[in-house]
Amino acid sequence: MTVTWSNQQIKEFRKTLLDWYDEERRDLPWRQDHDPYHVWISEIMLQQTQVNTVIPYYTRFMKLFPTVSDLANADEAVLLKAWEGLGYYSRAKNLKRAAQQIMADYQGVFPETPEALEDLAGIGPYTAGAIASIAFNVPVPAVDGNAFRVFSRLMEIEADIAKPQTRKIFTDIIAKVIDPDRPGDFNQAIMDLGSSYMTAKNPDPEHSPVKAFDQAYLDGKELDFPVKSKKPKPVDVPYVGLIIRSERGYLMQHRGTTGMLAGFWTFPLIKIADLDLGDDVVMATELAQHVTEYLHRETGITAELTPMGGRAITQVYTHQKWQVNLFGAEVLAQDLSHFPGEWVPQSNLAKLALPKVQIKMMNRLGMDPTK
Template identity: 55%
Template sequence: MIDMWDDEKIHAFQKTLLKWYDEAGRSTLPWRADHSPYRVWVSEIMLQQTQVSTVIPYFNRFMQAFPTVDDLAKAPEADLLKAWEGLGYYSRVRNMQKAAQQIVNDFDGAWPNTMQTLEALKGVGPYTAAAIASIAFNEPVAAIDGNAFRVFARLFEIDADIAQPATRKLFFELGNQIIDQERPGDFNQAIMDLGSSYMSAKNSDPAHSPVREFDASYQNGTTDLYPVKSKAKKAKPVHYAAMVIKNDDTYLWEKRPEIGLLANFWTVPLFNIDDFVNDRDVNWSETEIQNALEKQLFEQYGVKVDLTKRNLAPITHIYTHQKWFVSVFEGTVVQDQVPKQGEWKTMTDLNRDPQPKIQEKIWKKLS
């Protein structure tokens, strides 16, 4: 049961929040200098799962490379992946291009201007649609992301589990009741800024928050209890071997399949050890694993290699449902051979190809 504010308190909250936002909000962020739907959209997609400080240089480079939605729609995928390299969750940029093509082809280049119509775009969910609609088109709809969940849960001491899909509707309806009708975009951005500062997940400072007089959890000393979120399932461990194979001054380099993790990116050969080594930790010695990998390389790539396992701790990399442990193996081909799969490339050449974060970690581990 939410103890909802009356109209007078809602108005007072709006006034206090927006006054603080005008005085202390992050107005220097590059996407806030221009509230065009394209810039708002690109920034919101980039900010999913990524910190603001990391996004800023990516955003500036992306806008320089693809200044309009038409440029994005027509761009070669390799250029997009290269521009996104290091941000992770690459389905985001692929969906962005599909959405850009929808705008160009289905909407004659004109942006949908309501939350409902924006959700028809590929990869645009309720939060992103509400953010674009409110910031770019001034529609009074609440943008409910992690920051908004945290801020509203603490303001009203809401104990609904935010991991449950039905809870979003509860917070959306609440946000729509208290959003400022005249400045919905600024209101949503103020909530974002509040949730990443005074009301952050860690090291919050509710005692100095500009809205502390409205914060029920602060008044009752229950800040750390909100928001309520059930634990997600642990990521499944998967063991990989990265094959760094040299042929003079070139490396064996391949483009990943069009579907699955790391789709269309370039990497050294990556073998899922769990696929062909049973009970690896119990029955297989390091030598047996190495021999199996050499055999796999010959059968799949047609290259004969003497491998050496680098005496390094496995590289860890976490995806949504998997946690990769990647051991690095190095080797030099016994004789110059044309691979059945992949190709030989110099370091200069391969640096031009889009590489996923795990490949960056492999190079860094070897440096």
């Protein structure tokens, strides 16, 4: 697809957009300078996360890890604790890996080209474009959901944004429209436009500063764009969560160094599929007996578990939807030599790196995961 705007229209669009941005840009902590480290951390945090949620996390993160060197040398447990609640924890782990690459391969100095930036762990085309344009003034697009939405409406681009090959269509188009003198401001203006007047739901094109260029608005088809086919629904995965307490505290499981929730601590979680119950539907009390036997067989821990009732706790991941039913027991502290975890006093739980599913389980029990 080619750009249908004339050179004069492109110039007028740039000026209109940037004049608006100069007057109305959002005052965000990572926009106080053009430091590539600040840009990078903010962009990674903003993936799948709202701006207002990110701001306090970003501020705390910068106090803990003010430089690339600090991040490269971060204790992973401290890093994950700082990330707790943001979700998508592979982002935090990739931040540390990328920081180590920058220290080892670039002597602590950020590479400036999109190609070199994409060689760093966790950095894809969008983040590379954002860092290169904002921090180094490289005229390269930063194509994210906002850019898809804004430009699909401006030009009525009908390509399905759920398909990987569509990114190149938008990248090529935006590359011809981006302001060569202020590429970083241009990309950030598109971000601000996509989060204000050209939102996914309830847009306000009538008051948009670029409404004269918005073909979908002019044609009354604003909500028809972008075109996006539906993703498959996450697969339901039922679990039981074990709330086992002794005089030494709660039984907590370390999730290991690989796989989902690696590096985090949770109450023991057992996938119901691992109980080999077949297709039979079992009552909660019967399930409790199966879990009790499984726990003793696999770990040596003896606990007479009973259902705690209430609706299942739901946690949605990219491809899975966990449904966790809670079972509890009061026991005397036992040997944990065959269990990947330890007894933790309630007062020490907040010191551990806790994923969202654990926080939800604690909330269900009336426990404050921050204390």
